[in-house]
Amino acid sequence: MRIPTLELLFLMLLMFPAGLAFAADEDRDRSDSSKDLAAEVAVLKAQVTALQKQVQNAQDYIAISNLQTAYGYYVDKCRWDEAADLFAKDSTLEIGLRGVYVGQDRVRAYLHRLPDLTYGTLFNHMQLQPKIDIAADGLTAKGRWRAIMQVGVLNRSAQWGEATYENEYVKEDGTWKIKKLHAYFTYYSDYYKGWDKGGDPPPGPIPGLPPDQPPTETYKLYPDVYVPPYHYKNPVTGK
Amino acid sequence: MNRKTLRVALVLALLIPVALALAAGNKKDATELDTLKTEVALLKRQVQNSQDYIAISNLQTAYGYYVDKCLWDQVADLFAKDGTLEIGLRGVWVGQDRVRAYLHTLPDLKYGTLFNHMQLQPKIDIAPDGLTAAGRWRAFEQFGMLHRSAQWAEGTYENEYVKEDGVWRIKKLHYYMTFYVDYYKGWDQGGNPAPGPIPNFPPDRPTTDAYKLYPDVYVPPFHYQNPVTGK
Numbered sequence: 001m002r003i004p005t006l007e008l009l010f011l012m013l014l015m016f017p018a019g020l021a022f023a024a025d026e027d028r029d030r031s032d033s034s035k036d037l038a039a040e041v042a043v044l045k046a047q048v049t050a051l052q053k054q055v056q057n058a059q060d061y062i063a064i065s066n067l068q069t070a071y072g073y074y075v076d077k078c079r080w081d082e083a084a085d086l087f088a089k090d091s092t093l094e095i096g097l098r099g100v101y102v103g104q105d106r107v108r109a110y111l112h113r114l115p116d117l118t119y120g121t122l123f124n125h126m127q128l129q130p131k132i133d134i135a136a137d138g139l140t141a142k143g144r145w146r147a148i149m150q151v152g153v154l155n156r157s158a159q160w161g162e163a164t165y166e167n168e169y170v171k172e173d174g175t176w177k178i179k180k181l182h183a184y185f186t187y188y189s190d191y192y193k194g195w196d197k198g199g200d201p202p203p204g205p206i207p208g209l210p211p212d213q214p215p216t217e218t219y220k221l222y223p224d225v226y227v228p229p230y231h232y233k234n235p236v237t238g239k
Numbered sequence: 240m241n242r243k244t245l246r247v248a249l250v251l252a253l254l255i256p257v258a259l260a261l262a263a264g265n266k267k268d269a270t271e272l273d274t275l276k277t278e279v280a281l282l283k284r285q286v287q288n289s290q291d292y293i294a295i296s297n298l299q300t301a302y303g304y305y306v307d308k309c310l311w312d313q314v315a316d317l318f319a320k321d322g323t324l325e326i327g328l329r330g331v332w333v334g335q336d337r338v339r340a341y342l343h344t345l346p347d348l349k350y351g352t353l354f355n356h357m358q359l360q361p362k363i364d365i366a367p368d369g370l371t372a373a374g375r376w377r378a379f380e381q382f383g384m385l386h387r388s389a390q391w392a393e394g395t396y397e398n399e400y401v402k403e404d405g406v407w408r409i410k411k412l413h414y415y416m417t418f419y420v421d422y423y424k425g426w427d428q429g430g431n432p433a434p435g436p437i438p439n440f441p442p443d444r445p446t447t448d449a450y451k452l453y454p455d456v457y458v459p460p461f462h463y464q465n466p467v468t469g470k
Binding site for chain 1: 268271275282364375418425427428455456458461465467468
């Protein structure tokens, strides 16, 4: 038995390099046939990466649009804590010519100075016409919107208002939040007078709650005219 | 050692390195393919979610453009067979046929009629399975009859949608009116009452929530949690 075993081992040692050589050959064949597969996998990977960015952009647009419309529905019904919760910790709020409130706590304090939803109160703020642009890194965004406002107190006043928002958004821990809310009033007018008699003055300073910063820009409402700065270039010419 | 044993030993000596080389290469490809498959599966869900958002938004805006022009059969066709409709305080009509019958009791588009229902401010949320969705919208309305009446109205929709055979349909349309006022009186004099019951055409179910229009105040329930806090 000894001799045949030795013979076998010897033969295996002889054959091993032949096997290695064959394997190398086989590998070359395989890599010929699978070079295509590897190339296809690389192409697919690149396509998936591009798709991920595009899909995320679409999902971000939807999330930001839902964020701003949710804001409007809370404001309509004077749900001030719900509205404040939509802001980032280091966010700002500036409405009309009342100056800038800095930080979520101050935004919350400001909002709580607005009306409560009591019998006879109408405080509609329709959020319309989004123009939303998301930064290339997908972490910040800007949106131009407008509000048509229907504001009333029973037996006392009825007013139309209209304003342009230039807002900023930030994505924190995967959730979009309002980083900056800036509403520029276009007009504010008595329901019975319409918008051809000069309009009402904008809402004045809030007693006992001065802003943290003065208004960013000084402008006047209708009958004056003013163009709130655009966050975007012309979407066709890029200028 | 017999010839057979020798042959087996030779084949084994040949095959072991081959098998090792093949296994290493396949393992790498298989891992990459698994990763790609997982990523593509997630992308499909996200793309479908975006497409569903667009389709539902287009469905609701199309509804508004048909209502403006009193195209009642076109409107009814947007509803699922078991769809429901509840507008203001008129009660609930159940099933597409009853929705159609209700809609045909509304005005026809003829000289002197204004029936604008602007569909605004969508907040749309699609269920994880992609088969149902809910949307909060608002309508801003301008009604008029030549030499007879001019009115403004505004209200909130809390609607539900269902995807059947790949097509989104209205499963529930529920419109809560906020105010309904005479054009010449504005919204500080109390407003008009909500449109009343339709003579000889009772609803299938009574009103879901009893509420009053302006000057009363009412918050239609939200279908969603706060989008930032999740509460």
